[in-house]
Each structure stands twice: as C-alpha cells, then as structure tokens.
Amino acid sequence: MPNRFVKKLQGFSPLTDAAIRAVVKATAMPQDFGPRQHLIREGDTPGPVFAMLEGWAIRYKVLPGGSRQIMAILMPGDSCDLHMGMLEEMDHSIEAVTQSVVATIPRDVMDQIMAGHPTVARAMYVAQLIDEDTSRAWIVSMGRRNSIESTSHLLLELYIRAIRVGLIPSGVMEFPLTQAVIANALGATTVHINRVLQTLRHSGAIELRRGHLRIPDPAILVRLSGLNESYVQRRLPPQPFSRTNL
Amino acid sequence: MPNRFVKKLQGFSPLTDAAIRAVVKATAMPQDFGPRQHLIREGDTPGPVFAMLEGWAIRYKVLPGGSRQIMAILMPGDSCDLHMGMLEEMDHSIEAVTQSVVATIPRDVMDQIMAGHPTVARAMYVAQLIDEDTSRAWIVSMGRRNSIESTSHLLLELYIRAIRVGLIPSGVMEFPLTQAVIANALGATTVHINRVLQTLRHSGAIELRRGHLRIPDPAILVRLSGLNESYVQRRLPPQPFSRTNL
DNA sequence: CGTGTGGTTGATGCCTGTCAACCTCTGTGG
DNA sequence: CCACAGAGGTTGACAGGCATCAACCACACG
Numbered sequence: 317m318p319n320r321f322v323k324k325l326q327g328f329s330p331l332t333d334a335a336i337r338a339v340v341k342a343t344a345m346p347q348d349f350g351p352r353q354h355l356i357r358e359g360d361t362p363g364p365v366f367a368m369l370e371g372w373a374i375r376y377k378v379l380p381g382g383s384r385q386i387m388a389i390l391m392p393g394d395s396c397d398l399h400m401g402m403l404e405e406m407d408h409s410i411e412a413v414t415q416s417v418v419a420t421i422p423r424d425v426m427d428q429i430m431a432g433h434p435t436v437a438r439a440m441y442v443a444q445l446i447d448e449d450t451s452r453a454w455i456v457s458m459g460r461r462n463s464i465e466s467t468s469h470l471l472l473e474l475y476i477r478a479i480r481v482g483l484i485p486s487g488v489m490e491f492p493l494t495q496a497v498i499a500n501a502l503g504a505t506t507v508h509i510n511r512v513l514q515t516l517r518h519s520g521a522i523e524l525r526r527g528h529l530r531i532p533d534p535a536i537l538v539r540l541s542g543l544n545e546s547y548v549q550r551r552l553p554p555q556p557f558s559r560t561n562l
Numbered sequence: 563m564p565n566r567f568v569k570k571l572q573g574f575s576p577l578t579d580a581a582i583r584a585v586v587k588a589t590a591m592p593q594d595f596g597p598r599q600h601l602i603r604e605g606d607t608p609g610p611v612f613a614m615l616e617g618w619a620i621r622y623k624v625l626p627g628g629s630r631q632i633m634a635i636l637m638p639g640d641s642c643d644l645h646m647g648m649l650e651e652m653d654h655s656i657e658a659v660t661q662s663v664v665a666t667i668p669r670d671v672m673d674q675i676m677a678g679h680p681t682v683a684r685a686m687y688v689a690q691l692i693d694e695d696t697s698r699a700w701i702v703s704m705g706r707r708n709s710i711e712s713t714s715h716l717l718l719e720l721y722i723r724a725i726r727v728g729l730i731p732s733g734v735m736e737f738p739l740t741q742a743v744i745a746n747a748l749g750a751t752t753v754h755i756n757r758v759l760q761t762l763r764h765s766g767a768i769e770l771r772r773g774h775l776r777i778p779d780p781a782i783l784v785r786l787s788g789l790n791e792s793y794v795q796r797r798l799p800p801q802p803f804s805r806t807n808l
Numbered sequence: 809c810g811t812g813t814g815g816t817t818g819a820t821g822c823c824t825g826t827c828a829a830c831c832t833c834t835g836t837g838g
Numbered sequence: 839c840c841a842c843a844g845a846g847g848t849t850g851a852c853a854g855g856c857a858t859c860a861a862c863c864a865c866a867c868g
Contacts, residue, residue, distance in 0.1 A: 459749025
C-alpha cells in the first residue's frame with residue numbers, strides 16, 4: 317500500500333497509521349510524465365509538493381546567457397516542496413528525465429496534513445535537512461574539487477542513494493543521465509565530462525554505457541573522489557554495499 | 563522579549579504565545595563566542611540546533627588537500643539544525659566570524675518543542691526550505707557564473723538578508739567578511755577575489771573597506787551579477803530598498 | 809535507411825589558480 | 839611614543855584546467 321514516497325518518509329521518522337493514510341490518500345492520483353516533460357517551469361506559480369513515485373527528474377535553472385545549471389537530481393521517493401516563500405513565481409524549472417510517476421500535493425492539502433500529523437511534519441523536515449546536506453556537498457564539489465573528483469563524487473552519491481531506496485538489485489544500476497545532464501549538474505561542459513568519464517572508465521572505476529552504471533570496485537571511485545574511505549560506509553546501511561553484490 | 567531567532571521564525575509563520583514562550587525559554591541562556599571560535603567542529607557529535615542571536619558565523623568544510631569551502635554564512639536570526647541524520651559525527655565545522663551570541667538547543671529539547679508546538683515545526687520547516695533556496699543559488703553561482711557575477715551575487719544576497727533582518731539602519735552595512743572568507747565561499751582564491759573586488763569598486767558598484775559595505779546603486783551590482791532586474795525587488799519588502807535610503 | 813540524440817575527438821584560448829613578494833593598517837609592548 | 843608583529847590586502851609573472859568551437863562517430867528508432 318505505501319508508495320515509495322511514504323516509505324522514504326517512514327525511513328526518516330516513524331509515521332502513525334493515520335499519517336500514512338493521509339499521505340497515501342494525497343498521493344493516490346499521481347500523473348505520468350514523459351522524458352523532458354516539465355512538472356513545473358520558471359514563471360509558474362509555486363506552491364505544490366511533488367513526490368516522485370517512479371522515475372528521475374531534475375531541478376534546474378537556465379541563466380540569461382542560456383547556460384543551464386542543475387541544482388538537484390530527484391530519484392524515486394524524493395520530494396520537493398515548492399513553497400511560495402518570498403517568490404510569487406518559480407525562478408527555476410523541474411523536468412522529468414525518464415518516464416515518471418509523480419504525485420502533486422496541493423499546498424493547502426500538504427499544510428493540513430503536516431498540521432494534523434506531526435509525524436509527517438517531522439519526516440518532511442528531516443527530508444529537507446538531508447536535501448540540504450546534499451546541496452552543501454554539491455557546493456563543496458563545485459568549489460574545491462576538480463572535475464575528476466566531483467564527477468566521482470556525484471556518481472557515488474547517486475549510487476548510494478539508489479542503494480538506499482532499493483534500486484540496485486543486481487549490482488548494475490539503471491542510470492538514465494546523459495553526459496550533458498552530468499555536465500549541467502557539475503557546472504562543466506559536455507565535452508569535458510566526456511573526457512573525465514573516459515579516464516574513470518580507463519582507471520576501472522566505472523562501467524557506464526547505455527543507461528547502465530556498474531561500479532566494480534567502489535574503493536577506486538572513492539579514492540578518485542578524494543573522499544576519506546569512511547565516507548561511503550557511514551552513509552550506507554551495512555549489508556548492501558558489501559563487495560560481493562557489486 | 564522575543565530575540566532575533568524568534569522574530570525570524572515569526573516572520574516565516576505565525577507562532578502561538580505558548581510556542582514563543584517555549585522557544586524563548588530554550589534560547590534563554592546563550593553563549594558568547596569570539597571571532598574564530600568554533601561552535602562545533604568536524605568529528606564532534608551532531609545533534610543540537612544553533613540559533614545565532616547576534617553575530618556572524620560560517621559553516622565550512624576542509625578538504626583532504628587543505629583547501630576550505632564555506633557552505634553557508636549565518637547571520638543574526640539564522641539557525642542551523644545539526645540533526646544526526648545518517649552521520650554519527652560532523653563532517654564539517656561551524657565557527658564564529660565576529661563576536662557572537664549563540665543559543666544551543668539540545669536535540670531532545672528541540673524535538674519536544676516541535677512536537678508540542680506545530681507552529682514552531684512549521685516555521686522551522688520554512689526556514690529550512692529557504693536555507694536550501696540559498697544553497698541552490700550558490701550552486702548556480704559556482705556552476706555557471708564567472709567570478710564577477712558570483713561575487714556580485716553573493717554581496718547582493720548578504721545585503722538583502724541584512725536588510726530583511728533590519729541590520730542596515732543607515733545604508734552602510736557592517737560587513738565582517740574578509741576577502742579570504744569571500745573566496746572560500748565562492749570557491750575561488752583570495753588573490754582572484756581581490757582583483758574582482760577592485761573591478762567592482764572601480765565600476766562604482768560597491769564601496770567596501772574596513773568591515774563596511776555600501777552599495778551606492780544596487781542596479782549596478784544587479785547588472786554585474788547577471789540577474790534580471792526584478793530578482794532583487796521580488797526578494798525584498800517594498801520600503802527599505804528604495805533608492806533614497808542607500 | 810535516413811534522422812536525431814548522445815557520445816567522441818582535436819585545436820585553441822581564456823579564466824582563474826599558483827607562487828612569491830610586498831604593502832597597509834591596527835594593536836601591543838617596551 | 840615608537841618599534842614590532844600579525845592579519846588582511848595588493849600586485850605581478852606564469853601555468854594549467856577547463857571552455858569554446860567545430861567536426862565527426864555510433865547507435866536507436868520509425
């Protein structure tokens with residue numbers, strides 16, 4: 317019964333049965349989105365909460381010069397809260413990368429759920445804290461890591477997130493991001509990311525082709541990313557990252 | 563009675579009287595921190611919520627190579643929630659920039675407040691959403707803006723935030739950040755930021771010296787930052803940004 | 809079998825980093 | 839009251855990572 321979004325919230329903080337029912341009800345009529353289709357775009361009125369039940373999406377901004385920067389990558393279970401805040405219109409867009417199933421929870425509905433179910437409010441808050449952790453990690457990557465390191469770091473991040481939500485049953489990960497998307501996420505050019513990925517391949521850190529990513533030995537990628545060895549383990553549940561299932 | 567932190571929360575979402583009392587009580591015994599003093603450092607156990615009642619602080623990470631990246635700049639009223647999340651120890655540090663007054667709210671106390679006072683939970687949630695907005699803006703700056711643009715953007719951000727919390731009575735802003743701090747926030751070097759600031763000065767966009775920043779004509783800085791003109795107005799309350807009081 | 813999207817390669821140049829001095833304040837102690 | 843120390847700021851020479859521009863390749867699909 318509970319969908320990926322509910323499961324993720326439960327992972328952050330226990331939910332009461334009533335809370336689960338409320339969230340399930342609010343996400344009971346999701347929409348399908350095709351690749352490249354916008355969930356919301358710059359200029360639209362913000363407000364709703366999007367919950368990715370299936371598929372990947374990106375949150376991005378196009379600068380006046382035409383260049384594009386991706387600010388977040390959404391995977392199944394992830395949500396993003398487009399609260400009105402101080403802005404009356406969106407200053408960025410969200411678009412599906414793959415075929416996706418997305419629940420749109422209107423602002424007032426979400427407000428009521430969170431007001432009536434403190435356990436949901438708490439879980440959403442924790443989700444938000446973790447999202448900002450990720451954003452901060454990106455800031456570090458873009459500020460102080462070279463392209464080899466930041467690319468390795470991003471691939472590891474996505475790999476870890478995929479494992480956490482149970483998306484890598486076989487050791488090979490579905491990886492729908494094009495090199496252009498990776499480049500737009502890392503603040504680099506497609507050409508340069510292409511060369512970086514080649515060196516990662518040649519060093520045996522990754523096997524990446526046709527929308528599939530395999531990381532034969534995570535230790536290699538960890539070393540290339542410039543992270544201390546313990547980083548990855550600390551962010552992973554004990555079992556699924558053992559060398560054997562990769 | 564309410565301190566800067568309470569005022570900021572109230573600005574995000576109305577608080578009940580009982581909620582205000584609870585937050586005031588939890589922040590009633592703040593500590594003083596001197597410049598360069600750590601509120602918490604890498605390796606420490608996370609958990610508490612810090613509320614900046616007075617002064618500035620930075621959230622930063624030191625990479626294996628020794629370089630430093632600042633991920634957030636905290637001003638009076640700001641808070642940061644060092645939830646345990648998935649990490650058992652801090653992977654970054656927070657240190658005071660100026661003489662500061664900081665309330666430390668233990669994890670369990672904050673949990674109880676948020677559980678017992680949904681209005682606080684909501685305000686903290688909104689605060690967190692806005693923090694991530696800021697983080698995302700930094701990502702865009704670091705990814706797709708050159709150093710002139712990103713520096714202009716950062717100065718504008720800080721200027722706007724200062725106005726919003728009433729820190730610029732006279733049109734001249736107290737600006738305690740050294741060029742090294744700005745560089746560490748933008749992912750650049752001190753040398754290069756020095757040159758950028760000089761061009762900003764020569765173009766009449768800023769007057770910056772001895773810990774004070776004046777922006778004679780925000781429009782110039784806005785243009786240099788590459789933002790569309792409306793960006794600044796949309797993020798500001800109507801009155802205090804009129805040309806006359808700058 | 810053409811068309812398009814995504815991926816690859818090479819040549820060239822610039823933005824920014826690196827290194828290494830040197831300058832300018834401010835506060836302090838003799 | 840002056841010398842000194844230290845932090846912050848400034849300048850110049852040089853190098854390198856990555857962007858830019860411009861082709862070209864390879865696979866999937868209708």
